[in-house]
Amino acid sequence: MMRIGLLRGVTVIVAFLFLYKLLQLQVFNSNYRVLSENNAVLEIAKYPERGFIFDRNGRLMVSNQPAYDVMIIPENVSPFDTIAFCELVDISKKELTQNLIKARRYSKRLPSVVVNQISKETYAKLQEQMWKFEGFFIQKKSLREYRVPHASNVLGYVSEVNRNDLERDAYYNLGEIIGRQGVEKSYENKLRGVKGKSFLQKDRFNRIIGPYKEGLYDVTPVPSKDLYLTLDSDLQAYGEALMQNKRGGIVAIEPATGEVLALVNAPSYDPGLLVGRKRSSNYTKLANDTLSKPLFDRGLLAQYPPGSPFKTLNALIALQEGVISPDTKFTCNKGHYYARGAFMECHCSYGTRNDLYEAIHESCNTYFSITYRRIIEKYETPEEGVDQWKEHLKSFGLGNYLGYDLPIGRPGLVPGANYYNRAYPPGQWKAPTIISNAIGQGEILTTPIQLANFTAAIANRGYYYTPHFVKRIEGDSIQKNFTKKITSIDPKHFEVVIDGMEKVIQKGTARIARIPGIEVCGKTGTAENFTRIDGEVVQLTDHSIFVAFAPKENPKIAIAVFIENGYWGARWAAPIASLMIEDYLTGEVKRKWLENRMLEGSLTEEYLKPVSGKSFAINE
């Protein structure tokens, strides 16, 4: 019986063994399915073309350009004329050999780059002779193309994602492009669109042999959107030209909308430097320039004491608080004693009696010092007074980020009671202690865009729109709400101050900014500033500041110009601002003599002083 049964038994046992093993492999173990998908299915991303960027007038600023990489699949390469190839694509024989070896070491069957980003001309030449080079092919990729050499600080740039980006946002994969600065960063989601996916079947050599399941699981990409900036490309270019060989910033805003017409940073750089073969060496050069800091956007990031333009705000606050009226007069004796033994100088002649108009256009320190003191001392304690003052300033957007649509910014500083209680023993400070705030010279710090913004609020007689850089998005709405913000100052108080600002141009400190036929209102500023050299605090030449808007009625442009170490406000800032206004409002500049003086003027020597290692004189 055993003889007959043996093979039958073994067969049945083997059958059960197989069924058991098959169940285990196929049904109870799901790892194999994942393994087979990793093995055989390749997911590749399909990228929509990155959106274009236009200026407010529809002028194309940024588009895309094709770039061509020469690729090889080593196993398909047959002997070729290396000298002809090297001449064609302009690389050395040594480099070619190295790249070929590198490619072969990476994989014989997978493509590698041999020559990076050849030009369109080279591509055209190579394409004709491609048949001579078996195993070579050309892969197209898309790079940014900058149609203008300016506005790099607003446009920003793109670069490959890094480890942080990958960890922060699961959308990205290695090798993809992300907006790194400017609107490229803040509108990344609109500009990039949403990538699609297609699934491909691979074979055992990792070669693609066709779509997986006839593209059943493929996802079509969502197209990108084009941006229309608020910038006026011509005005921006003009601003950058005026600022050459100077350091500082210009911010121009359309008061009625909050649209930023120009955001100039000086020194600037051509955005095209950060594209293509030389990108990384160019970037390193820019990043390593720690003296003129071209990558540091002063218009948004530099916090300076605002200087005299700040007097306009103090005037408005004083009027609102009712501590002065337009007719209030104070006597200036080339300055005044604001406390025992503490004298604040002023350039008014001895015994001048100024009312508010005169105080503004003559920029009388004494007048505003007394005014400021009245604001602070209106309340029982200086704490209350300074906090009330702070609230008014906050309503002009000072002391905080403005909420505009670029990824970088600084809040500036508006000191309140808390600040001074930390700086001094509580109860030990009073209005005279903090009197420098009266003339924009104390602890208060603002950025140029904040200066431009409060100027716009004055131009609007009491409100501003959050400044912003994107006017509209093609086929989409702007999600951020750049709403109207109303200041804490009654509209009726503005006319006095605006009249004073008009006088500044007509007969005050900034007569050089007069533009025939246009009523310009402005305020000059000259801000003391200090740096540290070898651990010692050293005073540098004053910053030249000017804020303005025009025309007086129904203003079209509000502008703030800040020239580092430019000395007094009317020397650089006021002429540059008036040229900008003239160019924007009339479309041409008639005052060629002034334009030439600004274009040719250079502060290079001034900037070399603190780094020369020698002692130097300031304000000369």
Added chain:
Amino acid sequence: MNNQNYRIDWISVIIYFCLVSFGIANIYSSTYDENNTYLFNFNRPVGKQVLFFGVSLMSALFIIYSPTKFFERFSSLIYLIIILLLIGLFPFGSTISGARSWYVFGGVSLQPAEFAKIAVGLAVAKLLSEHQTNIKEFRSIGQVLFVILLPMLLILLQPDAGSVLVFGAFLFVLYREGLNHLYLYLIGGLIFLFILTLIAPIPFVYSALITFLIALFFISKKMNRKARFLPYFMVIFLSSAYVYSVDYIFNEIFEQRHRDRFNIVLGKEVDTQGIGYNLNQSKIAIGSGGWNGKGYLQGTQTKGGFVPEQHTDYIFSTVGEEWGFFGSALLVLLFTILILRILFRAEHQKNVFARVYAYSVASIFFIHFFINVGMSIGIVPTIGIPLPFISYGGSSLLAFTCLLFIYINLDAKRLNESNL
């Protein structure tokens, strides 16, 4: 054929057709090429297989219509021809993938080793059915072993170790026909010790062996006082020597690739890129099939060609991937039914020749089935032999068809033995 006494085993024939059609479908999928979907393109594997299916069917018809006596009468001649063909390979054969196993004429290649199984089956059946043969005698055993070992030796010299192993199937046949139990114990014991030696530490194997046999001795001593120690001692000595030599051969004489094949199946080594690549990819293919499989022509492993030799030795991985557990289980069941059916019907044969031959057929199918499927799912070390009727290969399909249909011919007349 209309003769009432001529009863064809239709179930086996139906299983045969199922298996071959299923095989062609899977070869088509394994070698699928979008630009070349035509089934009868004879330059492609599936076309060749279809062509050989035609040839096989004609041979099957020819065999069924042959007089039953023919096979018994000409078994020696057939055997002789096969031996000559095997010898002829050395001067005239062609070498394909390292083995001189093929005759190639005009695009058609034939592998005599595949047909040698039939010849040996017939010769063993002939020998054992003769009156003067007695399997209990050494002389007869010697004769039978010679008949089996001669082609094995010739095939081993090609070298084609996989095909040699198949002849182990005849052990089942000889055992059924009365070979002493001792031989079975011996071979079973040797295989058991072989595997034990490879997985367990050697000192453990020795001590387990000695303990077991000494215990066995004392048990039989209690039951039978005459039991003597000497034979047990001999067994201990010989088996220890065997274990030692297995260990020695495995570690010193085997090449690394041989060792790797065993080690991977025994789970002692994990290597999915080198030697273990085939098995790993095959397991991935089968394992990713799930209950229902990915669907015909939808296997990603199969389409991507990840499993080497997928249309020949690893055809079962295509089945597993595209037809899932249900498809694979069905295939396992079909083979099991076919083998069991032949075995049962063999027992009803009154004719010894037919019975021994039927047993040979079942044993050969079993060995192929066991080794091939076992290898694809990682139970058996990698041994390259085809899955009958399924794997791509003209010689193999033709030879298995002949093997089966000779059985069908013999089986059909079993009720009518007196006419033989």
